[in-house]
Amino acid sequence: MTKLTLALATGLIAAAPVFAQDSLSGPDAFADISDEAERSAAMFTEMGKVLTHPRCVNCHPVGDTPTQGDDMQAHSPPLVRGDADFGAPGMTCNTCHGPQNVALTSGQGSIPGHEPWMIAPVSMGWNGKSLNEICTQIKDPARNGDRDLEAIYEHMATDGLVGWAWDPGEGRTPAPGTQDVLGQLTRAWIDTGAVCPS
Amino acid sequence: MTKFIVNGREVDLDIDPDTPLLWALRDELRLTGTKFGCGIAQCGACTVMLDGMPRRSCVTPISMVEGSEVTTIEGMEGPEIAAVQSAWEAIDVPQCGWCQSGQIMSATALLQQVASPSDEDINNAMAGNVCRCATYVRIRQAIHDAAKTLEG
Numbered sequence: 001m002t003k004l005t006l007a008l009a010t011g012l013i014a015a016a017p018v019f020a021q022d023s024l025s026g027p028d029a030f031a032d033i034s035d036e037a038e039r040s041a042a043m044f045t046e047m048g049k050v051l052t053h054p055r056c057v058n059c060h061p062v063g064d065t066p067t068q069g070d071d072m073q074a075h076s077p078p079l080v081r082g083d084a085d086f087g088a089p090g091m092t093c094n095t096c097h098g099p100q101n102v103a104l105t106s107g108q109g110s111i112p113g114h115e116p117w118m119i120a121p122v123s124m125g126w127n128g129k130s131l132n133e134i135c136t137q138i139k140d141p142a143r144n145g146d147r148d149l150e151a152i153y154e155h156m157a158t159d160g161l162v163g164w165a166w167d168p169g170e171g172r173t174p175a176p177g178t179q180d181v182l183g184q185l186t187r188a189w190i191d192t193g194a195v196c197p198s
Numbered sequence: 199m200t201k202f203i204v205n206g207r208e209v210d211l212d213i214d215p216d217t218p219l220l221w222a223l224r225d226e227l228r229l230t231g232t233k234f235g236c237g238i239a240q241c242g243a244c245t246v247m248l249d250g251m252p253r254r255s256c257v258t259p260i261s262m263v264e265g266s267e268v269t270t271i272e273g274m275e276g277p278e279i280a281a282v283q284s285a286w287e288a289i290d291v292p293q294c295g296w297c298q299s300g301q302i303m304s305a306t307a308l309l310q311q312v313a314s315p316s317d318e319d320i321n322n323a324m325a326g327n328v329c330r331c332a333t334y335v336r337i338r339q340a341i342h343d344a345a346k347t348l349e350g
Binding site: 076077078079080082088089090091092094095096098099100102103104105106109111 | 216218221237238239240242245251252253254256257258259262304305307308311312315319322323324325326328
């Protein structure tokens with residue numbers, strides 16, 4: 001039993017790698033790009049540090065199963081998204097994930113939580129996509145939950161589940177920067193034409 | 199003080215609110231049908247019902263269940279658990295038995311939501327319940343058998 005516990009724990013709290021892109025610049029850092037479209041695209045590229053971070057992509061899968069951890073392993077236990085993007089009957093997301101992160105009694109690591117906790121819809125799958133593809137997708141109401149750009153700003157700047165990415169609990173690397181800086185970047189990206197990087 | 203309902207009875211526990219529900223059930227309330235397996239929500243042995251939905255009690259601080267209704271294997275009632283229990287006994291599903299409380303809770307939850315589950319439904323619902331004796335074939339059969347019983 002001890003061996004089983006240790007083996008499982010090792011998989012769950014594998015050492016977090018240090019990400020090269022662990023900082024996030026605000027809009028001021030792009031002020032010297034005179035061409036507005038170029039500046040806009042550059043700011044989305046900066047936003048991409050967050051959007052392509054495991055804290056976001058793990059639950060924005062292209063397929064039917066989420067990933068987990070900084071190394072983006074397959075979710076354990078195996079979980080399917082189900083009809084409501086909330087798992088299968090008998091094992092839904094909230095079978096394990098509660099309204100807040102919970103430290104494991106082993107003393108190492110935690111199980112992530114937030115209310116709500118769910119998988120992004122299929123139309124919002126990002127895993128493995130280029131920044132251009134993600135950007136185009138984010139702007140497309142048919143694939144972004146029928147959001148206009150202002151709603152996209154609100155999502156990035158204020159959504160609680162997005163904000164969890166900076167408070168992910170022990171054993172997971174937070175997304176770079178802060179949600180406030182992501183919100184500033186999103187605002188500035190929209191105000192400069194919401195241009196996608198090529 | 200943390201107040202919640204366990205198997206229809208109101209309980210009031212004056213212990214650390216971060217205490218896992220599993221600890222509270224087993225050590226404070228002496229409801230030992232729910233088992234400790236891994237402590238990290240990977241094996242399913244600690245599954246209980248929280249407000250009618252399966253929940254891994256090893257990663258559930260009691261502060262989270264304040265005012266909620268918890269049902270353990272000892273308090274389960276209804277046609278689905280009765281059908282599952284009969285099906286389990288009929289083909290002797292358990293081997294060592296350690297995981298079976300959690301298996302039965304998950305199987306019952308599945309049947310409460312899907313009356314006639316396919317193999318895929320069973321795979322998806324039971325994927326979080328590990329059996330070290332590998333009784334999976336009998337578990338699957340017993341769930342199908344219980345579903346047939348419930349169909350009448």
